[in-house]
Amino acid sequence: MIAPPRPVSRPPLILLLAAGLLAAGLLIDAALARPRLRELRRLTERRTEVLLQMARDIERDSRARRLARLLGAEDLAAAYAAYPRGDAPSFIAQALERARLERLELTVGATVAEGRLRRADLQVRARGSYARILDLVRELEQGPRLVRIRTLMIQTEPESATLTAQWSLSVYDIAGEP
Amino acid sequence: MGLVALLVAGLAVGSLLLSERLRLARELASRLEARSEPGGRADLGPAEELAAARRGRIDWAPKLAAVAERIEADLALARIECHSASRNTPARLVLTGRARPAGAEVEIAGRVMARLGEDPRITEDFPGVQIEALPGDRASEITLVCRRPGGEP
Numbered sequence: 189m190i191a192p193p194r195p196v197s198r199p200p201l202i203l204l205l206a207a208g209l210l211a212a213g214l215l216i217d218a219a220l221a222r223p224r225l226r227e228l229r230r231l232t233e234r235r236t237e238v239l240l241q242m243a244r245d246i247e248r249d250s251r252a253r254r255l256a257r258l259l260g261a262e263d264l265a266a267a268y269a270a271y272p273r274g275d276a277p278s279f280i281a282q283a284l285e286r287a288r289l290e291r292l293e294l295t296v297g298a299t300v301a302e303g304r305l306r307r308a309d310l311q312v313r314a315r316g317s318y319a320r321i322l323d324l325v326r327e328l329e330q331g332p333r334l335v336r337i338r339t340l341m342i343q344t345e346p347e348s349a350t351l352t353a354q355w356s357l358s359v360y361d362i363a364g365e366p
Numbered sequence: 367m368g369l370v371a372l373l374v375a376g377l378a379v380g381s382l383l384l385s386e387r388l389r390l391a392r393e394l395a396s397r398l399e400a401r402s403e404p405g406g407r408a409d410l411g412p413a414e415e416l417a418a419a420r421r422g423r424i425d426w427a428p429k430l431a432a433v434a435e436r437i438e439a440d441l442a443l444a445r446i447e448c449h450s451a452s453r454n455t456p457a458r459l460v461l462t463g464r465a466r467p468a469g470a471e472v473e474i475a476g477r478v479m480a481r482l483g484e485d486p487r488i489t490e491d492f493p494g495v496q497i498e499a500l501p502g503d504r505a506s507e508i509t510l511v512c513r514r515p516g517g518e519p
Binding site: 206207209210213214217220221224225227228231232234235238239242245248249251252255256258259263264265267268302303304305318321322325326329330334336337338339340341342343344360362363 | 370373374377380381384385387388391392394395398399401407408409410411412413414415416417419420423425426427430431434443444445446447448449450452
């Protein structure tokens with residue numbers, strides 16, 4: 189016995205059309221979304237970079253403020269602007285005058301580059317009272333310009349109340365424009 | 367048909383959300399870029415080197431003031447030497463003077479050492495005061511040295 193052929197059921201045309209439109213819509217959406225997703229990823233990465241940079245900047249700014257305070261200024265630009273730039277021998281000669289010490293000798297030694305600084309070495313000999321010598325040492329150590337006393341020898345002069353002081357000094361400058 | 371309509375609506379909403387997220391991300395990025403604008407920042411290098419040089423320096427003025435206050439009439443100072451640390455030599459403060467009266471050098475040296483040793487302006491950098499020389503080569507001359515124990519710079 190032969191079974192009668194089954195009738196072939198065809199999907200309605202409208203469903204086929206909808207499926208086609210859906211497929212087309214999916215393709216268009218994927219094509220449009222891809223560049224936007226790429227940009228979103230790039231922006232997210234950039235945001236992370238910027239946030240890291242900002243954290244580094246904040247740390248740097250706080251270090252700059254600490255350094256500026258150490259140099260006696262509100263900010264680094266002010267500290268650099270205020271840093272004295274006259275030549276080292278004149279600076280020491282003026283300090284000797286202010287301390288009212290009698291200058292016996294002022295010899296300029298080598299000027300050496302030390303990183304971003306320039307160091308001028310000087311030999312100074314002067315005569316005066318202990319109080320005036322102390323005034324000069326205080327001025328050199330507390331002034332805005334960095335001075336390092338490498339050696340200082342104070343001795344009494346024979347048969348006299350005055351003292352002779354001999355310094356070996358380094359005066360520091362900032363090399364170039366910071 | 368309903369399912370298809372739902373999918374299309376979902377796609378549209380997804381696309382809108384993505385656009386909105388992108389817009390916010392662009393806005394945030396541009397704000398962050400504007401805030402992190404470089405410029406106006408001074409170079410830290412010279413300041414760091416100045417600070418390091420200043421930190422490594424011994425300030426002699428407080429020590430000289432302490433010497434003036436702590437040395438009394440029992441020791442007539444003839445020489446004061448201040449030596450900052452150099453490559454091979456540690457920093458030290460050397461005081462040379464004559465004991466008054468002569469003959470009491472050991473006792474006077476002990477007193478002066480005690481007075482210097484209790485002054486924070488001295489002990490800040492030199493916790494130890496030692497006798498380097500007692501009379502021998504020069505009559506009644508005492509040499510006291512303030513230095514770090516072990517002699518490190």
